Amino acid sequence: MTDWGIRLAAEKQGLEDRTVTRLRSLIREGQIAPGEQLPSEPELARILGISRPTLRSAISELVADQLLVRRRGVGTFVASSPPALSHGFEHLRGSAESIELNGQAAGTTDLEVRHESATPELAECLGAEEGAAVVRITRTRTADGAPVMYAEEWIPEDLLPERTSLDDFGFDDSLYARLADVQLTVRRVVARFVPTLADDDLAKRLDTAVGTPVLLLEQRHYSDSETDRVVMFSNNYHNTQRIDLHTVRRG
Amino acid sequence: MTDWGIRLAAEKQGLEDRTVTRLRSLIREGQIAPGEQLPSEPELARILGISRPTLRSAISELVADQLLVRRRGVGTFVASSPPALSHGFEHLRGSAESIELNGQAAGTTDLEVRHESATPELAECLGAEEGAAVVRITRTRTADGAPVMYAEEWIPEDLLPERTSLDDFGFDDSLYARLADVQLTVRRVVARFVPTLADDDLAKRLDTAVGTPVLLLEQRHYSDSETDRVVMFSNNYHNTQRIDLHTVRRG
DNA sequence: GAGTGGTCTAGACCACCAG
DNA sequence: TGGTGGTCTAGACCACTCC
Numbered sequence: 061m062t063d064w065g066i067r068l069a070a071e072k073q074g075l076e077d078r079t080v081t082r083l084r085s086l087i088r089e090g091q092i093a094p095g096e097q098l099p100s101e102p103e104l105a106r107i108l109g110i111s112r113p114t115l116r117s118a119i120s121e122l123v124a125d126q127l128l129v130r131r132r133g134v135g136t137f138v139a140s141s142p143p144a145l146s147h148g149f150e151h152l153r154g155s156a157e158s159i160e161l162n163g164q165a166a167g168t169t170d171l172e173v174r175h176e177s178a179t180p181e182l183a184e185c186l187g188a189e190e191g192a193a194v195v196r197i198t199r200t201r202t203a204d205g206a207p208v209m210y211a212e213e214w215i216p217e218d219l220l221p222e223r224t225s226l227d228d229f230g231f232d233d234s235l236y237a238r239l240a241d242v243q244l245t246v247r248r249v250v251a252r253f254v255p256t257l258a259d260d261d262l263a264k265r266l267d268t269a270v271g272t273p274v275l276l277l278e279q280r281h282y283s284d285s286e287t288d289r290v291v292m293f294s295n296n297y298h299n300t301q302r303i304d305l306h307t308v309r310r311g
Numbered sequence: 312m313t314d315w316g317i318r319l320a321a322e323k324q325g326l327e328d329r330t331v332t333r334l335r336s337l338i339r340e341g342q343i344a345p346g347e348q349l350p351s352e353p354e355l356a357r358i359l360g361i362s363r364p365t366l367r368s369a370i371s372e373l374v375a376d377q378l379l380v381r382r383r384g385v386g387t388f389v390a391s392s393p394p395a396l397s398h399g400f401e402h403l404r405g406s407a408e409s410i411e412l413n414g415q416a417a418g419t420t421d422l423e424v425r426h427e428s429a430t431p432e433l434a435e436c437l438g439a440e441e442g443a444a445v446v447r448i449t450r451t452r453t454a455d456g457a458p459v460m461y462a463e464e465w466i467p468e469d470l471l472p473e474r475t476s477l478d479d480f481g482f483d484d485s486l487y488a489r490l491a492d493v494q495l496t497v498r499r500v501v502a503r504f505v506p507t508l509a510d511d512d513l514a515k516r517l518d519t520a521v522g523t524p525v526l527l528l529e530q531r532h533y534s535d536s537e538t539d540r541v542v543m544f545s546n547n548y549h550n551t552q553r554i555d556l557h558t559v560r561r562g
Numbered sequence: 563g564a565g566t567g568g569t570c571t572a573g574a575c576c577a578c579c580a581g
Numbered sequence: 582t583g584g585t586g587g588t589c590t591a592g593a594c595c596a597c598t599c600c
Binding site: 076112132 | 569571573
């Protein structure tokens with residue numbers, strides 16, 4: 061018998077998001093077995109104390125994430141083979157959130173915050189002037205203690221309320237949250253995929269061998285307050301032996 | 312004054328999809344000018360003769376496509392800057408179409424169609440039995456004559472009407488179109504990103520040096536007629552020096 | 563305060579699948 | 582025939598923006 065947790069506690073998130081979180085954790089914890097059928101939508105909505113449209117939205121999210129399978133006229137089932145460690149790309153998420161969604165503990169090491177001036181290449185990527193003042197943040201992200209990604213992130217200083225707004229950025233901070241605090245909520249990211257090789261420095265940071273294939277994601281971040289400017293440019297080097305990167309394409 | 316077309320004609324598609332199509336064409340045709348505000352949701356729902364939730368779903372689709380912008384407490388507007396042509400990943404397209412969207416001429420070389428039995432690894436990827444009969448298609452895709460991708464594609468024979476259904480597959484054929492012909496319309500693809508190195512064979516096919524970083528896309532293709540089975544599994548090796556791969560992530 | 567989008571509800575009706 | 586998911590409706594209430 062599955063403990064559905066009866067009604068959902070009121071929190072900051074919306075009812076739908078909380079439902080997604082609840083169902084996701086029930087599945088991950090195995091409280092609902094792989095292949096098992098869920099109660100019907102009206103029944104489950106009653107159990108959870110929410111309406112059927114809200115429940116349907118939540119289920120749709122999990123179907124897109126491959127955790128649930130719907131069969132018309134039959135029922136909704138937990139996927140027989142739930143996807144392994146993954147990082148679903150189509151939804152914009154902070155890397156900590158992505159790691160935690162997979163049931164691992166997210167951590168940060170080797171955090172550095174510096175002030176620099178933009179090289180010609182970086183200026184090109186940011187759509188800024190060469191030599192423009194930027195804040196550079198570098199850090200290694202870990203999952204259950206093992207390094208999975210090394211990130212370099214640049215933010216133009218003139219977009220910040222103060223030059224030093226990010227100087228107190230800490231190990232457990234979310235950069236997206238900090239940017240949202242200063243009206244730079246990231247809404248859209250254009251990510252470019254570049255396969256590359258681990259050099260000496262990168263190999264050390266990712267705890268892997270020199271010459272290992274590594275996936276670089278070059279990302280341009282846009283907010284809706286500054287529609288035409290790149291709010292942040294980042295290079296994320298992924299150790300794909302430890303973290304699975306995938307996306308869903310729909311037709 | 313915009314002609315909203317009053318009520319929507321009944322067709323095969325759902326009401327929401329028809330609304331998306333109608334609004335999209337009104338915007339593309341310029342009947343609603345860039346930057347212009349739409350009537351409020353209740354008002355527009357009344358005009359179109361549909362309910363507000365249905366209209367909201369349609370609008371959300373167009374917001375995701377960057378054609379509309381919502382401002383809470385203010386209104387919904389047509390995007391001021393025309394949506395840049397994004398030949399990104401999030402939309403499922405055949406590789407020929409992707410190449411042509413870049414303004415290049417798509418071509419195929421080294422096409423081979425074979426019958427094989429599934430190795431344990433392939434069977435795992437296809438969700439089939441080891442040794443199952445499969446059709447294997449390999450080909451090199453070119454853009455303006457230069458090789459940009461090498462593709463290996465496997466389809467389980469038991470999903471085809473005849474064992475030989477794909478034996479006449481030609482250089483200019485679209486595999487998606489051929490699959491749709493036999494009721495295996497691909498609706499969803501889960502793509503996994505794997506950075507790798509060009510070995511001797513791959514280097515020759517992609518006209519590059521041995522050891523060059525190459526981006527492998529492992530793709531599982533699903534149709535809606537066979538919900539739990541992989542209709543096709545493919546390995547696409549991209550020469551990212553010649554073709555740019557990117558995607559848009561939305562928050 | 564007036565108007566907007568954001569969220570959630572309750573319930574109807576249909577198409578589909580299994581016994 | 583009965584139960585399931587798929588679709589759509591009508592309307593309530595809230596949060597936000599601007600005057």
